[in-house]
Amino acid sequence: MKENTFDVIIIGGGITGAGTARDCALRGLKVLLLERFDYTAGATSRNHGLLHSGARYAMTDPESAGECIRENLILKKIAPNCVEENGGLFISLPEDDISFHDQFIIKCREAGINAKEIDPDEAIRMEPSVNPDIRAAVAVPDGSVDPFRLTMANILDARNHGAITKVYHKVVDLIREKENIIGITAYSTTEKRLEKYYAPVTINAGGIWGHAIAQLAGININMYPAKGALLIFGHRVNNVVINRCRKPSDADILVPGDTISLIGTTSSRVPYGQIDNMFVTPEEVDLLLREGQKLAPTLKTTRILRAYAGVRPLIAKDNDPTGRNISRGIVLLDHKKRDGLGGFITITGGKLMTYRLMAEMATDLVCEKLHRKSSCSTASLLLPGSGKSEEKSSKNLKRTFVFSPPVRKERAHRFGELAVRMNMDGKNDSSLICECENVTVGEVKFAIRNLDATDLISLRRRTRIGMGTCQGELCSCRAAGLLADNTENILKVREDLRDFLNERWKGIRPISWGDTLRETQFSSWLYNGVCDLGTIKENKTTDI
Amino acid sequence: MDIRYNISDHNFEQCLKCTICTVYCPVVQVNPDFPGPKQAGPDGERFRMKFPDMADTSLKYCMNCKRCEVACPSGVRIGDIIQTARIKDKKTHVKLRDAILANTDIVGTMATMAAPVVNSVIKLRPVKKLMDSVMKIDSRRTFPDYSQQTFEKWFRKYAMKTQSTYDRQVTYFHGCYVNYNYPQLGKDLVKIMNAAGYGVNLMEHEKCCGIALISNGLIKQAKWQAGKNMDGIRKSVLEDNRTVISTSSTCILTMRDEYPHLLGIDNKDVREQIDMATRFLYRLIDEKKITLIFRSDYKKRVAYHSPCHLDKLGWEIYSVGLLRMIEGVDLMILDSNCCGIGGSYGFKKENYDVSQKVGEPLFRQIEQVNPDFVATDCETCKWQIEMSTSARVKNPISVIAEALDVEATYKANLKNQR
Incomplete structure (x- = not known):
């Protein structure tokens, strides 16, 4: 061949x-x-990261609901390092039609989803951030998934x-x-x-x-490109997924994922020409905040990290x-x-x-x-990283930097049995590149060598660098240094750095006020003032 | 519901990651196991929300000096975030040693009853070795002597009766150190206040401020003691109209800030009336309400060390200002540097080396300056400096008492009152 x-x-x-x-x-x-x-x-990366229980589709699309709950259980088994079994709530607020709620539970059960009606007080105990005005609540096996x-x-x-x-x-x-x-x-x-x-x-x-x-x-x-906008909050507001128990509508899911919480989405048709250029409008930010507060009032006073939008590949029958x-x-x-x-x-x-x-x-x-006879085994074979970490405690590691318990725990959680491979070059591999998200040197090197990370943006997708509260302020120049070690084209790394920070700014811009704006300003001083990145000319490559 | 006001009310979210706090942390520079205030504080907070059950053993390396908070340009209460996380971490169970180090009241009461015996026994090498191996209290550490008579006993016996003869009154929170170890400091304060025309009162049922309980995780007891103290402070301030003053910077910081921030005890109504004795005196002089006259024959070279907790209050200027008023004092301000003791922190075997390394630059500077003595507002700084250098250490209040011309001051203030 x-x-x-x-x-x-x-x-x-x-x-x-x-x-x-x-x-x-x-x-x-x-x-x-x-x-x-x-x-x-x-x-893939522009959605809620919700591990649906299927409950969301129980009323409108029983077939999807059934698929969801079956896949939900499979993913929890084959990729425990990629999912969080947070559990979910469907809450009814005073303005919501309570008959929907009754019907909802029946439909969930029909689809095979373990939906349990719970007392509003119990729901508040389960998830203290939930709107205290709830009239009814249903617990479902929702979760989150790291795409x-x-x-x-x-x-x-x-x-x-x-x-x-x-x-x-x-x-x-x-x-x-x-x-x-x-x-x-x-x-x-x-x-x-x-x-x-x-x-x-x-x-x-x-x-x-x-x-x-x-x-x-x-x-x-x-295909019908449908844009969905979401907001990322600076920390986990909730530990249980909060859904609004009503017909799917704007900003009615609040998902905790990794260190943050996400509220979304909006839904609007966009022309085909726009799918490569998604941005979030002020109206969408307002809508998400206004509706989001009804799920968890604390969103009103929680710092927003960024806004982003994705396009659903909806297709006409x-x-x-x-x-x-x-x-x-x-x-x-x-x-x-x-x-x-x-x-x-x-x-x-x-x-x-x-x-x-x-x-x-x-x-x-x-x-x-191809006339091949073979059956699918993906529902039972575990994915890489789903095993137990055998990385030793910090005392046994050769190191010059801190490898504190949260960093170790984070690394074991993300990479499972692969975590030991994050210590390839010894002592410095446990030091941090991204302090907000606890990403170590070893993880960045692993991504460069084994996961096709060629620039800062792809490194972010592999490792979470730049996804935390500082949005690249501290980690991007450090990571750029590691990238530079692996390339001869140092100038390209500088351009990368600029592009990465601009990409971060794109998501910060729609919500740039308060502490987020202060932090962005500080970042801008650092990179424009100290690193002189502002003088590199913009030359976006637009080859085909 | 007005979305225009989406501004975070989470203190840790005000962190801009500038990392100045970590630069100013004395521990992080000598102990590689401590990730530093930024990571342990605001950064760690996000991970504690993600893994609520995670026990982070690196938090215990924080000595709660609060230098990070002084350095932070965004007003993040980093030290409080770390201490709160330790308090929430229920897995840490309290060791017998920590309970003993934390219970200054009980230990102090017992030790004063047999002070001469305790003081000499505790200095014996075998006893020190035993405490080191069994209790993990470092044998190289010198213990402060206990007094035979507590300050409270002395006060009731010799000073209390005459206090009502003064027109103006204050309440003195003496704290454990003055009561059990060094009553002389309390006597010095009474001498100064009386000369300035102020009568001194004790608080009703004074308890240890609780700082050692908080840092050793005995929160329930800390809350109970804080409650008792708040009752006493409220009676003094609200009923008797007397400010509560103290000679210990840590006791004051604890009652003003740790009570509301770490124990959730609201003190807004009386907080402004909890004051350092030096600040109280300085402001009275500044407002020309009292006069202090010093002896002309008092000549000393003094080096002033500002304790971390006084730095946090921002009040070293008052102690320094008072010392500067003494003409015969040649004052040298030492670089702002943690002495390393951190209260009970430095007594623990596992922290001894870190503790001494942190204080190293300070000790070196003191030896170079070679003053007649060092002045500082904190008793644990005093122990640490006296143990680690050749210098003797005095509270600024004791320095003032020594230099004060009592007769002249008393007369001057009689005039002031008229």
Whole structure:
């Protein structure tokens, strides 16, 4: 078999692509995954990070609800380091229709979700930050999921089973032979050259960008880009997910995830041309704050770190030209059946936390096309990082810096059995790069060497640097130093540093007041004044 | 519900991560196991919210000197955040040693009853070794002597009767050190106040301020004692219209700030009337309400060390100001540097080395300056400096009492009152 020939090519390095790559690789296929930017750069990282119990969909979409609760239980088992079993509450406020609440419990039970009606007082004991005016509450097994870690765990496992994954490879053409897609042409943005790869099956896992990929084959998929805006708060306001028990609406989910809490979302249709340029408007910030306070009044006086928006890859049920019949469920398109084009599959729709099921469905179809008989094992095989950390306590470590209990605990929690590998070079690897999020030198080095982190933005996605309260003020220059150790192009690292801080500012800007603004000003003095970053000319590379 | 006012009311969120606090932390520079006030304080707070059950053993290295709070340009109460986290950490169970070090009242009462025996026994090498190995109280540490007669006993016997003859009155919170170890400081204060035309009163049922209980995790008892003290302070301030003054900077800081911040005891109504004796005197002189006249034959070279907790109050200027009023005092202000004792912190075996390393620059400077004596407002600083240098240490109040021309001062203030 030639080097550029594979059994299956997967386009898209989000959670769906990563999960599909893992499933295909586990089933013995030769896999190539191509991502045009970086892993988790799209909708995968721009959502609530909610590990749905399914309760949210129980009333409107029983099928999705059932999928959610099944995948919920599977993820807790196979990726304990990527999920937090926080539990969730559905609360009814005085203005909410209480009949919805009664119906809700019945529907949850029908979908197999363990929903328990609890006394409002008990709900307040369970989650003290909840609005004390609640009239009724239901406890459900909601949780949170770290999309970055989950995606990278899938990528790592796929690679462990022979898959090849490439970032900064944009698919620019699909190679067609008669009525079949037999390969793709990709442009490598780092090498600046075109590359051709061949496989009997190509999977389009491009999320909302899958629309454009399908167009390369002359196929139209009716997608409806729906923008959702969210706010990140500076610390964990709640330890239990708080949902509003009513028809899904704006800002009615408050999710605790890692060190922060998230309120969201809004929902608005955006034109296709805008999907690469998402920003949050002042109106959206107002709306999120106003509605969010009804879930937890303390949001009114909690520092906001940043605002961001993502695009849901919603898809119209086929043959519905009006687009009204929008599904949030999983959509698997066999373009042979649908459009008469062989060797091409689209997997889209669905949710972050049903990625595994989506991957299983897509891989089943691939195997069918390749006439391979093998069954899916992703529901039971643990993901890398889900084991126990065997890292020794600080006393036994050679070190010159502090390795305090919270840092150690954090590292064990994030990386499980991989944590020992974060101490590759000895004594300095336990010192901190990012003090807000307790990210150590070892973790950053690991990400540079093993997780394709090539710049600060990708490092952030792998390690959480720059995600804490200082938003890159202290960690970005330190991390840039480590990046510089691994490259000959020092000037590029400087540009990186500037781009990273600008990217942070983009999310801070919509909420820049109070302490957040003071801190940003301080950061700006540091980097413009001390590091003289302001004088580097803006030269955004815009090659294809 | 007005969203325009979304401004954080969480103190730790006001941290801008500038890290000045860690630069000023005396412990972090000598103990690599302490991550420093920023990480243990505002940064750690976010992780404690994430892992509510996490026991962070590195917090015990904080000696609660509050230098981080003095340094912080954003007003973050870093020391309080760390102490509160330690209090919440219920897994730390209180050791017998810590309970003994913390219960200054009980230990003091017992020790004064047999002072001569206790004082000499505690200096015996075998006893020190035993305390070191069994109790983990470092054998290299010198213990303060206990007095045979408590200050309270002396006061009731010799001073109380005449106090009502003065027009103006104050209440004196003597604290454990004056009561059990060094009544002379209390006698010095009475001498000065009387000469200035003030009668001195004791507080009803004075208890130890509780700082050692707080730092050793005996919160329930600290709250009970604080409650008793607040009753006494309220009676003095609100009923009798008497300010409560003390000669110990730590007792004052505890009653003014630690009570509301760490024990949740509201003291707003009387807080401004809890004062350092030096500040109280300085302000009276400044407002020309009293005059102090000093002996012309008093000539001393004095080096002043400002205790961390007085720094935190921002009040060393009053002690220094008073000492400067004594013409015969050649005053040298030592660099602001923690002495390292941190109350009961330095007595613990595991902290001894850190404690001495922290104080090292201060000890060196004192030896270089070679003053007649060092003046400082804190009793534990006194123990540490006397143990670690060749210098003797006096409270500024004792210095003033020594230099005071009592007769002349008394006469001058009689005139003032008329």
